[in-house]
Amino acid sequence: MSAAQTPQPVDAAENRRRWQAVGVGLVAAFMTLLDVSIVNVAVPSIDRALHATPSDLQWVLSGYALTFGLALVPAGRFGDARGRRNAFVFGIVLFTATSALAGLATSPAWLIAARLLQGAAAGVVNPQVIGMIQQLFRGPERARPFGLLGATIGISTAVGPLLGGLLIAIGGEEHGWRWVFFVNVPVGIVAAILGWRLLPGRPHGQPGWRRLDPVGVLLLGVGVVLILLPLVQEQQWRTPWKWALIPAGLAVLVAFGLWERRYAQHREPLFDLRLFSFQSYTLGSLIALVYFGGFTAIFFIFTLFLQNGLGYSALIAGLAITPFALGSAATAVLGGRIVNRFGRPLVAIGLFGVVLGLAGTVAALHLAPHAPAPWVTAGPLLVAGLGSGLVIAPNQTLTLAQVPVPQAGSGAGMLQTGQRIGAAAGIAAVGSLFFSSLADSHGNWTTAFEQSLMLATGVIALALIAALVDILRTRNHAEH
Template sequence: MSATGAIPVPPGKAGKAGKERFDAAGRRVLLVCVAGGFTTLIDQSVLNTSIPALRESLHAQPAHLQWIVAGYSLAFGLALIPGGRLGDVRGRKWFFVGGLALFTVVSLLSATATEPWALVVSRLLQGAGAGLVNSQMIGTLQDVFQGQLRARALGMYAVTGGLAFALGPPVGGAVLAAVGPEYGWRLTFLLNVPFGLATLWLAARHLPRPRPSARDADLDLVGLLLVGALTLALMLPFVQPPGWAGWLGFAVAAALLLGALAWWQRRFARAGGHPLIHPALTRSAPYALGTAVAMAQFGSSLAAGLVLAMFLQDGLGLSPLGAALVALPSAVAMGFASAVAWRVVARFGRRTVTAGMTGSALTMLTGGLVALWAPAGPLPWLLALLQLLGGASIGLMGASNQAFVLRHAPAEAAGVSGAILQMAQRIAAAVSISALSGVYLRATGGGGGHRAAFAWASGVCAAVAALAVLASVLAGRATAREEAAREESALAVTSNEPARESTRASG
C-alpha cells in the first residue's frame, strides 16, 4: 500500500481480480440490502423539501420541526449497535424483517398525523426501525461476502445511500407539485409503503436463514444510554435556546457525559463485556480520524440540504418543484462521481477524500456568499450550479472515505466497525440538523432576512466541512506512518532471516 492509502494492483493481476463476480444467491442478497438501504435512507431527504408545507399544515413550531427531522437520525443511530449485536446472536433475517415492518407501518401513521407531537413520535419510531434494518444489512453483507466481493458490496451500499440522499429532494418536490402542499407532504411518507412492502417480500424469500448463536447478546445498555444523553445535551440547546447560563450548563453536562462514557467503556471492557465502542477502534488513528471526516461530511450535508430547501421556498418564493430542480444537479453529479470514484482513488489514493471534502466546504461557503450578494433572478441558477459542484465533491469522497475507514478497522473490531461508523454519522446528523435548522428558523422568525440567515447557516456548514478537511489530512498522515512502520517491521524480519539461517547451520 502506498502512503496515500491506495492499494496498487499489479498489471498482470488486474484482469484476474476483475473476473470475480457475485453468484445468483449473492446477487439476490445484495438486491435485498440495497433495496432496504434505499427505502430507509431516502426518507429523510424526501422530507426536506416538504418541511415548509408540513409546517403550515400542522402549525408546527421551530422546535417541532427540529425534532421531526433530527429525531429520525437520533433514533436511527442509537438503534444500530444493539440491533447489530442482537443480529449477531439471534440471527439477522427476522430482525431485518421486523425493523422494516415497523418502519413501513409507522410511515402510514406519519402520513395521517394531525398534531406535531404525533409526527415527532412517529419519526422516532421510524428512525428506530430504520436503524434496526441497516444494522442487519451491514452484518449480512459481512457474513455473506468475503474479500473483494465484500468490499464491492459495502461500496454499493454506500453509493445507494448517497444516491438516496441526493434523489430525495427532486422526488419530494415532484410529489408536492403533483398533489399540492396540503396532501403532498403526507404522500411523501406514503411513498415508503410500496418500497417497504416490496423489500419485505424480497427479504422473506432471499435473506439467509437465521443462525442463532449460543452466546449472550451482552448489550452495553449503559453505554447506549450515555451516548443518547450526550447527543441530547448537544442537541437541546439548539432546540430550546437556554440563554448563556443554560449554554454553560449544557456544555458542562456534555463534558461530564463524555468523560463518563469513556470511563464506562474501559470498565465494561475490563469486565469482559463488549462495550458499545470497541477500545481498539479509538486506538486506530486512521479509523478514528476517518470516522470524524464521515461525521462532519454527513452532518453538514444533511443540514445544508434542509436549510437550502427552506431558503428556496420561504426566502425566494420558489415552489416545491422549483426548489427540487435546484437540488437535482446534486443528485446527477453525485451519481456520476460515485460511479467513477474508484478510478480516481486508484490514481490519487486518499487525497481524493481530502479534495472532495475541500470542494464541499468551498461550495457551501460560496453558496452563502452568493445568497447575500447575487440578484434574485439568477440566484436559483447560481445555487443549482453550486449544487452540481457540491454533489460531485461528495460523490468522489463519500464511499471512498467509508472504504478507507473500514480498511483500517482493527481485526478484533471488524464486526462492529461499520455499525459504529454509521452510528457516528447519524448522531452527527441529529446534532447538525438541530443546530443549523435552529440557526436558520430563529434568525428568520425573529425578523431577520432569509438571505442573511441562509448565509450564516451555510458558513457554519462550511466550517464543519473545513474541520473534516483537516481530519482527512491527519488521517492520511496517520495512514502513512502506519504503512511505514509496517514496512520497517517487514524489512527487519527479512534482514534477520540470514542470521537465523547461519545460526541453524552452525548449530
C-alpha cells in the same frame, strides 16, 4: 482480532445472490435515509393540516433523527449476535408499519409518536446493510458495494426535498404530505419479503445467543440522548442550561467506555473498543462525524432559503438540489471502485471538491444577487456533489476495511451514530447562525444563507485538514 480476510472465489449463482441481497439492502437504506430530509418540504402542509405548534414540527423533524441515532449500535450488535436477516426484516416491518401510521395521523401527538418509532426502525435496518456487505464480501471486493451504498447515502439525503415536492404536488397541498409517508409502505413490504429470502442468516457455528450487554446499551443510550437532545431542540429550548446536557452526555459516554473495557474481559461487549486501535477506523469515524456536520446542514438551510425566503415551491426547491445529487451519484460508484488504488488521498480530493463547490455557491449568489438562485447555484452545487461522492463511499470503505465480520454490525452502528450526532450538531450550529443572521440583517435571506453556508463549508474544511494530516503522517512513516 484479525484483519480483513483474503477474498475467496465464489461461483456465479452465489455471486448473483449476494448482489441481489445488496440490492435489497440499498433499497432499504435509501428509504430510511430519505426520511431524514423528505419531510422538510412537507412541514408547511403538516402545519396547516394538523394545526401543529413550532415545537410539534421540530419533533416531527428531529424525533426521527434522535431515535435513529439511539438504535444504531444496539441494533448492529443484535444483528452480529442473532443474524442480520432477522434484524433487517424486523426493522423493515416496523418501519413500514410506522410509515403507514404517520400517514394516517390525525393529530401532532400521533404523528410525533409514529416518527419516533419510525426513526428507531431505521436505526435497526441500517447497520444490518453495512454488516451484510462486510459478511458477503472480503477485502478489496467490498469497494464496489460500499461505493453503491455511498451513492445511496448521498442521493437519498440530497434528493429528499425533490421527491417530497413531487409527492406534495401530486397529492395536493392538503393531503400530499401523507404520501411522503405512504410511499414507504409498498416498498417496505417488497423489501421485507425479499430480505427474508435473500439476506444471509446466522453463520454456521455461531452461537444462537450472546448476552447483549444491557448496561452498555443503557449507558450508550443515555449518553447519545443527552448529546442529541439539546442539538435537535436548539430552536425550541431557549434556556442556555440546555448545553449542560452535552458535557453530561460526554461523561456518560466515558462511563460507557470504561464499562465496555471491563465487560470485554469476560463477555462479548456491545461495542469492542479495540476497533479504535485501527487508525483507519478511528480517523474515518472522525472524518464522517465532521463531514456530516457540514454536509447535512446544507440542505436544511438551502430549502429554507428557497421556499421561505425566495418563495419557490417545494418542487422547485427540490429540483435546485438535484445537481448535487447527480454529481454525488456519478462519483460515488467510481470512488468505490478506485478507493483501493488511491486510499485516503481520494477522500481528501473529494473534500476539497466539496469545499470548492460550496464556496463557489456563495460567490455565485453574491456576484449575481438578482439572478434566479436555482440557476446560479446549479454549477457550483454540481462540483460539490462530485466531491461528496468521493468522500462518503471511499471513507466508509477505508473506515471498515479492518473491522472483523463478527463486529461488523456494531462497528457500522458506531460509525453511523457519529454521523447522526454530527448531522444534528451541524444543523443546530448552522441553523442557529442562519436564524440569528436573518434577524440581524432585518430579513435578508441571501445574507443569512451565505453566512451559514460559509460555516458549513468551514466545518467540512476541518474534515479535509484531518484527512491531509493522516496522509502526511502515513507518508512520513513510509519514508522512515
